[in-house]
Amino acid sequence: MARNKQTPEPIQMPQNRPRKVERSEPVERCGHIDQPLLLLTMLLLCMGLICLFSASYANAYEYQDGNSTYFILRQGVFAVGGVALMLVLSNRDYHKLHYLAIPALVGAMLVMATVKIPGIKNYWVTINNATRWIRVPGMGTFQPSELAKVAVILSFSSLAAIFGKKKMRTLRWGILPFMGIIGIFALEMYWEKHLSGTLIIAAIGMVIIYFAGANLFWFGLGGLGVGIAGVWYIRSHDYAMTRIRVWLDPFIEPRGAGYQGVQCQLAIGSGGLWGLGLGQSRQKHLYLPEPANDVIFAVWCEEMGFVGAVVLVAVFALLIWRGYYIALNASDRFGTLLAAGITTQIAVQTFLNLGVTTGLLPVTGASLPFFSYGGTALLIQLAEMGILLAISRDMPAPREG
Numbered sequence: 001m002a003r004n005k006q007t008p009e010p011i012q013m014p015q016n017r018p019r020k021v022e023r024s025e026p027v028e029r030c031g032h033i034d035q036p037l038l039l040l041t042m043l044l045l046c047m048g049l050i051c052l053f054s055a056s057y058a059n060a061y062e063y064q065d066g067n068s069t070y071f072i073l074r075q076g077v078f079a080v081g082g083v084a085l086m087l088v089l090s091n092r093d094y095h096k097l098h099y100l101a102i103p104a105l106v107g108a109m110l111v112m113a114t115v116k117i118p119g120i121k122n123y124w125v126t127i128n129n130a131t132r133w134i135r136v137p138g139m140g141t142f143q144p145s146e147l148a149k150v151a152v153i154l155s156f157s158s159l160a161a162i163f164g165k166k167k168m169r170t171l172r173w174g175i176l177p178f179m180g181i182i183g184i185f186a187l188e189m190y191w192e193k194h195l196s197g198t199l200i201i202a203a204i205g206m207v208i209i210y211f212a213g214a215n216l217f218w219f220g221l222g223g224l225g226v227g228i229a230g231v232w233y234i235r236s237h238d239y240a241m242t243r244i245r246v247w248l249d250p251f252i253e254p255r256g257a258g259y260q261g262v263q264c265q266l267a268i269g270s271g272g273l274w275g276l277g278l279g280q281s282r283q284k285h286l287y288l289p290e291p292a293n294d295v296i297f298a299v300w301c302e303e304m305g306f307v308g309a310v311v312l313v314a315v316f317a318l319l320i321w322r323g324y325y326i327a328l329n330a331s332d333r334f335g336t337l338l339a340a341g342i343t344t345q346i347a348v349q350t351f352l353n354l355g356v357t358t359g360l361l362p363v364t365g366a367s368l369p370f371f372s373y374g375g376t377a378l379l380i381q382l383a384e385m386g387i388l389l390a391i392s393r394d395m396p397a398p399r400e401g
Contacts, residue, residue, distance in 0.1 A: 028396065028397045029331065029393070029394055029395065029396065029397060030392065030393060030394070030395045030396065030397050030398075031393065031397070032393060033090050033389040033390075033392055033393050034322065034326060034388075034389060034392035034393075034395075036318075036322050037319070037322045037323070037326065037385070037388060037389060037392060038385075038389060040315060040318055040319040040322060041086070041319065041370075041382070041385045042083075043315060044315055044316070044319065044369075044370040044371075045079060045083070045370050045382070047312065047315070047370075047371070048368075048370040048371035049072065049075065049076065049079060050278070051296060051299065051300050051303075051371055052071060052072055052075055052292055052296065052371065052372075052373055053069075053071075053072040054278060054279045054281065054284070054299065054303060055281070055284050055291045055292045055296050055299040055300075056070075056071035056072060056291065056292035056373060057069070057071075057072075058284050058285045058286060058291075059071075059284075059286070059291060059292060060072075062286060071292050071373050074140075074375060075373055075374075075375060075378065077375070078375035078376075078378050078379050079378060079382075081379060082378055082379045082381070082382030082383065083382060085379065085382060085383050085386060086382040086383060086385050086386035086389070087386065088386065089383055089386030089387055089389070089390055090386045090387075090389035090390050090393065091390070091393075092390055093390070094334075094335065094338065094387055094390040094391055094394070095332075095334065097154055097158070097338070097387070098158050098161075098334065100154060101154040101155045101157070101158035101159070102155060102158075104147075104150060104151040104154050104155065105151045105152075105154070105155040105181070107147070107151070108144065108147045108148045108150075108151035108185075109148075109151075109184060109185070109188070111134075111144045111147060112144045112145070112147075112148060112185070112188040112189070112192075113188060114134075115131055115188070115191050115192055116191060123135045123136075125141055129193065129239065130192065130193040130194065130365065131191070131192050131193065132144075132145065132192050132193075132194050132197075132365070140375070142374075142375075142376035143197075143374070143376065143377065145189065145192075145194055145197040145201075146376055146377050146380050147380075148185055148188075148189075148197070148201060149197075149200060149201060149204065149345055149380075150380060150384070152181065152182075152185070152201050152204050152205055152341070153204060153208070153338065153341035153342060153345065153384075154338075155181065156178060156181070156204070156205055156208040156209065156337070156341060157208060157334055157337035157338040157341055158334065159177065159178075160178075160208060160209060160211075160212035160333075160337055161212075161332075161333045161334040161337060163212075165212070165213040168209065168212045168213045168214050169213060169214065169215045170215070170218075171215075171218050174209060174212070174213075174214040174215060174218060175209070175214060175215075175218045175219070175221070175222050178205055178208075178209050178222075179222050179225065181205070182201060182202055182205050182226070185198070185201050186198045186201075186202070186229065189201075190233070193239075194365065195233065195240065195364060195365075196352060196364035196365045196366040197365075198230075199230070199348070199352070199364070200345065200348050200349060200352070200366065202226050203344060203348045204341050204344050204345050204348070206219070206222070206223060206226070207340055207341065207344040208337050208340060208341045208344075209222075211327070211336060211337055211340045212333075212337055242257045243257065243362045243363050244362055245257075246258035246261060246363070247261070247359070247361070247362035247363065250262045250265070250359070259289065260288075260289050260294075260295065260363055261359055261363065263283055263287050263288045263289065263295075263298070264288070264295055264298040264357050264358070264359065265359060266283055266287075267281065267282075267283035267284075267287075267288060267295075267298040267299065267301065267302040268298055268301040268302065268309075268357075268358065270282065270283065270302050271301045271302040271303065271304065271305045271306065271308075271309075272305055272306070273305050273306050273307060274305040274306075274307060275301070275302065275303050275304040275305030275306075275307070275308055276302055276303055276305075277303060278303050278304070279303065280303055281299045281302040281303045282302070283298065283299070283302060284299050284302075292372070292373040293367060293372045293373050293374070294353070294356070294357075294365060294366070294367060294368075294372065295356075295357050296368055296371050296372050296373075297309075297312075297353060297354055297357040297358075297368055297371070298357050300312060300371075301357075313354070316346075316350050319346065320343055320346060320347045320350070323339060323342065323343030323346065323347075323388055324339075324340065324343050326339045326343075326388055326391055326392045326395065327339035327340040327343060327391075329395050329396070330391050330394070330395060331394045331395055331396055332394075335391040335394060338387065338391060339388055339391050342384045342385075342387060342388055343388070345384070346369050346381070346384075348366075349366050349367065349368070349369050350368065350369060352364055352366035353366045353367060353368040353372075354368070369381050
């Protein structure tokens with residue numbers, strides 16, 4: 001007997017079921033630069049120029065034929081050019097920096113290697129037994145280590161983004177190539193006696209490969225190797241050991257190796273709570289060594305006091321926090337690593353400079369970003385802020401509600 005076949009009724013789907021979002025659906029971008037980062041950058045730049053003029057006019061009058069505005073005018077030119085470059089880069093696609101990563105790395109290595117090339121090394125400038133500057137006819141001097149910092153940020157970010165998270169967890173891809181690059185720069189800076197530059201580059205590289213997902217075991221092993229190399233360097237060089245001794249007690253050589261530490265403590269202590277007033281520093285009158293450069297923070301403390309020092313540290317802290325915020329919210333892996341590297345450079349240099357000036361760290365040659373005199377360094381720092389702003393422009397837009 002034939003069985004009656006009935007047509008099954010169609011299954012009714014719930015009307016309130018959420019729609020599945022496809023992976024190919026485009027993500028809405030922020031579309032505008034991060035205004036807090038821009039405001040903090042401009043605030044630090046203005047504060048830095050004011051402080052530089054106050055800290056430098058005595059030295060400029062003494063050593064630049066009575067031209068007390070020598071340093072501030074030169075720095076002002078680079079500041080204007082740097083702001084223009086920052087705004088231009090903030091409107092460009094930062095992904096194109098992939099193409100500059102390897103050329104910048106090779107170029108920085110070659111430039112720094114010229115310190116040992118006969119004939120070319122005549123253009124290098126030695127100050128206090130440290131050979132860190134190249135003289136460019138008609139343009140003054142610049143530090144090749146500033147180029148090396150940018151090269152490490154670009155190359156590490158590009159390579160780590162290309163390798164991917166899986167390869168970055170291996171020793172072969174995630175540690176050895178990057179440690180090799182750091183080792184080459186460390187050797188070149190060893191020739192220059194530039195320990196602070198080595199520390200900054202090593203810190204930048206380690207933070208980038210950490211953000212890239214390097215295996216913590218290999219990451220710790222690489223960090224241990226860097227630490228052992230640093231201890232060996234300090235113990236095998238008399239000038240480095242001397243810096244450790246005068247760091248612990250600068251008054252054992254108040255007119256020798258401990259002179260800078262003693263003068264910084266006098267300047268900071270003279271400032272008290274509210275400071276002597278803008279432009280009223282006494283230690284900058286040929287007492288502080290390099291008042292417009294490495295120890296400019298001491299002049300700021302003497303004139304603006306403890307309150308002014310806290311304000312300055314707070315502004316730097318906000319800038320660094322904003323940089324890492326952009327790194328964690330970037331739209332892609334390359335943007336995250338690039339932002340993390342740039343922010344780490346600013347953070348480490350600020351920490352080293354403030355630590356040295358206040359006596360928390362041994363004396364090094366780290367400058368204070370946006371404050372210390374140096375046109376090339378300021379130009380590069382503002383360009384890096386432009387890249388950070390470009391990354392912030394490409395961040396995913398915040399969801400409503």
